[in-house]
Amino acid sequence: MSDLIPVKEVKGRPIPLRGNDIDTDRIIPARFMKAVTFDGLGQLAFYDERHNADGSLKGHVMDDPRFLAKGDRIAVVNKNFGCGSSREHAPQALLRWGIKALIGETFADIFYGNCIANGMPVVTGDTATVDKILAAIEKDPAHDLQLDVEARTVTYNGETFSIEIPDGVRKQLLDGTWDATRVLLSAAEDVKKIADSIPYVSGF
Amino acid sequence: MASTLFDKVWQAHAVRELPSGQTQLFIGLHLVHEVTSPQAFQMLREDSLGVPYPERTLATVDHIIPTDTDSRPFADEQAEGMMSAIEKNCKEFGIRLLDRKSGSQGIVHVIGPELGITQPGMTIACGDSHTSTHGAFGSIAFGVGTSQVRDVLASQCLAIVKPKLRRVEVTGVLPKGVYAKDVTLQVIRELGVNGGVGYAYEYAGEVFDAMTMEERMTVCNMSIEGGARCGYINPDQTTFEYVSGRKFAPEGDALKRAITWWKSVASEPGASYDDVATLDGSSMAPVVTWGINPGQALRIDEKIPAAADFATDDRQTVEDAHAYMGWKPGTAIAGTKIDVAFIGSCTNGRISDLREAARIAKLGKVKSHVKALVVPGSQDVARQAEAEGLPEVFRAAGFEWRLPGCSMCLAMNPDKLVGNEVCASSSNRNFKGRQGSPSGRTLLMSPAMVAAAAIEGAVSDVREML
Numbered sequence A: 001m002s003d004l005i006p007v008k009e010v011k012g013r014p015i016p017l018r019g020n021d022i023d024t025d026r027i028i029p030a031r032f033m034k035a036v037t038f039d040g041l042g043q044l045a046f047y048d049e050r051h052n053a054d055g056s057l058k059g060h061v062m063d064d065p066r067f068l069a070k071g072d073r074i075a076v077v078n079k080n081f082g083c084g085s086s087r088e089h090a091p092q093a094l095l096r097w098g099i100k101a102l103i104g105e106t107f108a109d110i111f112y113g114n115c116i117a118n119g120m121p122v123v124t125g126d127t128a129t130v131d132k133i134l135a136a137i138e139k140d141p142a143h144d145l146q147l148d149v150e151a152r153t154v155t156y157n158g159e160t161f162s163i164e165i166p167d168g169v170r171k172q173l174l175d176g177t178w179d180a181t182r183v184l185l186s187a188a189e190d191v192k193k194i195a196d197s198i199p200y201v202s203g204f
Numbered sequence B: 001m002a003s004t005l006f007d008k009v010w011q012a013h014a015v016r017e018l019p020s021g022q023t024q025l026f027i028g029l030h031l032v033h034e035v036t037s038p039q040a041f042q043m044l045r046e047d048s049l050g051v052p053y054p055e056r057t058l059a060t061v062d063h064i065i066p067t068d069t070d071s072r073p074f075a076d077e078q079a080e081g082m083m084s085a086i087e088k089n090c091k092e093f094g095i096r097l098l099d100r101k102s103g104s105q106g107i108v109h110v111i112g113p114e115l116g117i118t119q120p121g122m123t124i125a126c127g128d129s130h131t132s133t134h135g136a137f138g139s140i141a142f143g144v145g146t147s148q149v150r151d152v153l154a155s156q157c158l159a160i161v162k163p164k165l166r167r168v169e170v171t172g173v174l175p176k177g178v179y180a181k182d183v184t185l186q187v188i189r190e191l192g193v194n195g196g197v198g199y200a201y202e203y204a205g206e207v208f209d210a211m212t213m214e215e216r217m218t219v220c221n222m223s224i225e226g227g228a229r230c231g232y233i234n235p236d237q238t239t240f241e242y243v244s245g246r247k248f249a250p251e252g253d254a255l256k257r258a259i260t261w262w263k264s265v266a267s268e269p270g271a272s273y274d275d276v277a278t279l280d281g282s283s284m285a286p287v288v289t290w291g292i293n294p295g296q297a298l299r300i301d302e303k304i305p306a307a308a309d310f311a312t313d314d315r316q317t318v319e320d321a322h323a324y325m326g327w328k329p330g331t332a333i334a335g336t337k338i339d340v341a342f343i344g345s346c347t348n349g350r351i352s353d354l355r356e357a358a359r360i361a362k363l364g365k366v367k368s369h370v371k372a373l374v375v376p377g378s379q380d381v382a383r384q385a386e387a388e389g390l391p392e393v394f395r396a397a398g399f400e401w402r403l404p405g406c407s408m409c410l411a412m413n414p415d416k417l418v419g420n421e422v423c424a425s426s427s428n429r430n431f432k433g434r435q436g437s438p439s440g441r442t443l444l445m446s447p448a449m450v451a452a453a454a455i456e457g458a459v460s461d462v463r464e465m466l
């Protein structure tokens, strides 16, 4: 297995994705989930929000020339982002489109876990903070947004904001233990002991 | 000190606390389906990992499977690709696959319980958000992402933060024509679509005590729609009777020992909860969703609300829902014309759901402008329905009777809405585009209400037909 990869900082052009309760069906419609790999999901992110029925662009912010950029991206969102279906295709689509981290007011549980499991920092700020960040990037999108996991800050165009990230998640990102499989496998003997102690595992 | 089922089951399965603050939790039952697993198996291969407890994982095919034909290869090449991938993966890693040939195929959350695989006191994971269904048996069951599917395959464990616990009490006796679906939609409406984030729900009170297992499954199924990753009901006599005698259930003395253990994991009187919510069941009515999330719901006698009726925070979503659904605030939900009626899904595709719907279907004929579909949740459900003559009842009324699968719940197979059709659906999600058309519109309701809507051609109060 690969070595642990710490995620201390993410830097990239911002992409504002405004709106509350943006569900994973919107992030990646179910009809695109029939592939057996995640390859190619990037260009399908938010497909129905970005395209008309004839395939032409609707003018979604992801296609707005002001927000087009190369390299890593950081999304800024509002409340309950990623609710609905547990599909990991949602963070994978965002990741493959270039989004390496998310900043928002709140996130749905499963989506949040899926992001962390892929080494994507997801951090939260109160409504006022997120509003300020959104306003700053929409006013002038041509700067890198900097997310410092260690210092719990976001910096944009010279302005620094405090954000929240739970201690445990921060630690996972910093020491690379977001790669859960590796961590879980290191206790195989304890797992066996627990398995043996559970009545239904041994058939009562 | 009195403790809860949640604490007891969690503790029995906790391997250790991880430095991240998460618990390494042993997963007693892992369910797998074709959509969220291929990438996980791929990751195993890339990292040269095996599956150390293959007998604790069970696979089926439900999401992409056509409901109008059994023949292979499937017409849809991608669906065929997923089907062959799960066949190959299960074979390679020694996992039991319940496909159509097995006679036990069905929606993963329908077959676990009906085969007696789902049992009280278990920890259950599946790469599917409606895994919460299995909580009906008094197990801790939640949906996970594909990376976590890989984790469970590779280690039989999950790294997970223990959620807080909310007791959701529904008191009283449900009036006639009010079903488990109405109760769960009402709970979500009152507690909010994200009211359960960070919580597990323990459903308790007279209404749940009186429910059958299938009704309890409908309620637990929708926990995730209220933001709670898992929801459960304490196991009782109803649970034990349901599990006993099923294919994978313990038998004889083992069953006796099992029941003793199952009783011992139930929450004790006086146990404490992080939060308690109480609703009155006796004043409930049939519920129909009008918007684009399951919390945007109305009693059948209510009118479409205006954005101004909501907190500032929610207004945008409400306006969004008005625009997408084409509503004028103040319109009555009853009488809304429908184009499609869908009865099925892991929420309401069980035999009791089909029986209730058939009871209504007997009363008339599907209106000519309505396409109506009944999709049993599993091959077992289909066989039982056939034994009871239900397909004939449905066909005579103008419904199509299909083969088991997820079908139009999320339309990954050929069953889809077209254009901006309005669908009365017994499924669990009314998100934009959920039923296969980017502009399709979904109204969630109980299966009996769907049948009523099919016959009337419009949303109707099923209480008047009973």
Ligand code: SF4
Residues within 6 Å of the ligand: B062, B063, B107, B108, B109, B128, B130, B345, B346, B347, B405, B406, B409, B410, B427, B428
């Ligand atoms: S019936 Fe619908 S909600 Fe249930 S597992 Fe299938 S797709 Fe998911």
